[in-house]
Amino acid sequence: xxxxxxxxxxxxxxxxxxxxxxxxxxxxxxxxxxxxxxxxxxxxxxxxxxxxxxxxxxxxxxxxxxxxxxxxxxxxxxxxxxxxxxxxxxxxxxxxxxxxxxxxxxxxxxxxxxxxxxxxx
Amino acid sequence: xxxxxxxxxxxxxxxxxxxxxxxxxxxxxxxxxxxxxxxxxxxxxxxxxxxxxxxxxxxxxxxxxxxxxxxxxxxxxxxxxxxxxxxxxxxxxxxxxxxxxxxxxxxxxxxxxxxxxxxxxxxxxxxxxxxxxxxxxxxxxxxxxxxxxxxxxxxxxxxxxxxxxxxxxxx
Numbered sequence: 001x002x003x004x005x006x007x008x009x010x011x012x013x014x015x016x017x018x019x020x021x022x023x024x025x026x027x028x029x030x031x032x033x034x035x036x037x038x039x040x041x042x043x044x045x046x047x048x049x050x051x052x053x054x055x056x057x058x059x060x061x062x063x064x065x066x067x068x069x070x071x072x073x074x075x076x077x078x079x080x081x082x083x084x085x086x087x088x089x090x091x092x093x094x095x096x097x098x099x100x101x102x103x104x105x106x107x108x109x110x111x112x113x114x115x116x117x118x119x120x121x
Numbered sequence: 122x123x124x125x126x127x128x129x130x131x132x133x134x135x136x137x138x139x140x141x142x143x144x145x146x147x148x149x150x151x152x153x154x155x156x157x158x159x160x161x162x163x164x165x166x167x168x169x170x171x172x173x174x175x176x177x178x179x180x181x182x183x184x185x186x187x188x189x190x191x192x193x194x195x196x197x198x199x200x201x202x203x204x205x206x207x208x209x210x211x212x213x214x215x216x217x218x219x220x221x222x223x224x225x226x227x228x229x230x231x232x233x234x235x236x237x238x239x240x241x242x243x244x245x246x247x248x249x250x251x252x253x254x255x256x257x258x259x260x261x262x263x264x265x266x267x268x269x270x271x272x273x274x275x276x277x278x279x280x281x282x283x284x285x286x287x288x289x290x291x292x
Contacts, residue, residue: 008236009215011198011208018200056218056234056281064282083222086230103226104219105145 001028001119002047006039006065007054007081012104016052016081022108024121036060040068048076050118055082055089063096070097077118081106124180128254128269131228136256138223139267143260146216147194151258151265159245159264165191165209167217167239170275171225173232180229181253181272182221184213186265188241193261206241214239220267228269235278 003020007013013032020028031048033039037060039053051069055062066078077099082089085103093101100114128135136153143151166185173180186194188209195204195212204212217237225234253270 009211009218011195011212012215012218014199056222056236058236058279058281061282083219084225084234085222086226088230104222105142107145 001049002031003028003050003052003119004031004033004039004042004048005052006033006036006057006062008034008057009054010034012054012081019106019108019111020052020115020119023111023115024108025111025115025119026121028119036062036065036068040065043069043074043076044072050115051076051078052081053078055080055084063092066093066096066098079114124178124271125252125254127228131269132254132256134227135224135254135267135269136258138227139220139256139258139265142216142219142223143258143265146219147197147260149260151260154257154259154264157257157259157264159185159266160187163188164242164245165213165239166242167213167237168278169217169221169237170235170272170278171221171229171232172235172275172280173229175231179272179275180224180232181268181270181275182217182224183268183270184217184220184266185268186213186260187263190261190263190265191241209241210239224267224269233280235275235280238278 005013005016017030035057053062079099080093080101083104090101102110140151165188168183171180191209191213195208198212199208214237255266255268258265
């Protein structure tokens with residue numbers, strides 16, 4: 001699988017990639033983006049199988065990214081990995097077509113529970 | 122209830138939040154402390170604001186620690202033995218972001234969170250007048266502070282989304 005990780009923090013992108021591996025999701029190609037706009041361009045140009053995206057990013061937020069992606073007709077599984085996890089945000093993520101919302105700080109178990117339906121170990 | 126009273130009422134939750142975030146990010150056990158302060162020397166800090174658009178008020182969230190602890194955090198987050206200044210900024214910014222997001226979930230649900238900004242201060246001067254709540258934890262034998270305060274001035278902070286904000290959609 002080709003997995004796109006979008007977060008404006010390089011440290012957090014590395015932690016997300018490590019946690020994917022700790023959750024048993026190994027052997028996948030990882031592509032990184034530092035904001036939603038770049039991530040949207042990568043998703044359009046290269047095609048990806050799963051997107052893990054922060055919510056608050058410069059240039060284009062995660063929810064803007066998701067809505068633009070869906071508006072372009074792409075149904076790529078999309079999961080937020082974000083520091084905010086209010087019920088309102090979860091509802092908005094769900095209504096916008098997200099697979100789920102993983103709250104920082106997270107564990108490998110949270111990745112397993114949320115992503116196992118779309119990622120093969 | 123004033124905002125400061127609300128922060129004070131949430132003090133134990135803020136302490137628990139700081140302990141959890143530090144433990145998750147560092148892989149080390151953090152412990153609450155009350156009387157200890159940051160050691161002399163360079164300080165690495167991150168701050169971000171929560172904007173309540175209903176009353177146009179701002180809550181400022183800050184995280185501060187010594188450059189020694191910041192280096193350890195950056196080293197572990199970025200898997201590098203010798204993190205540079207940009208790594209410290211990135212790591213502390215993300216620590217601030219995680220703390221700020223959790224503070225927002227705890228205290229300010231329907232608001233907008235700024236992007237974090239972080240800096241290294243070689244010779245920090247006396248603290249500015251502060252009316253909010255600060256909780257402290259010990260990590261690797263040194264203090265990490267989480268502060269929550271009302272804010273009048275949010276200059277220097279950036280907000281997420283498109284530059285014009287036209288696409289900004291928040292719950």
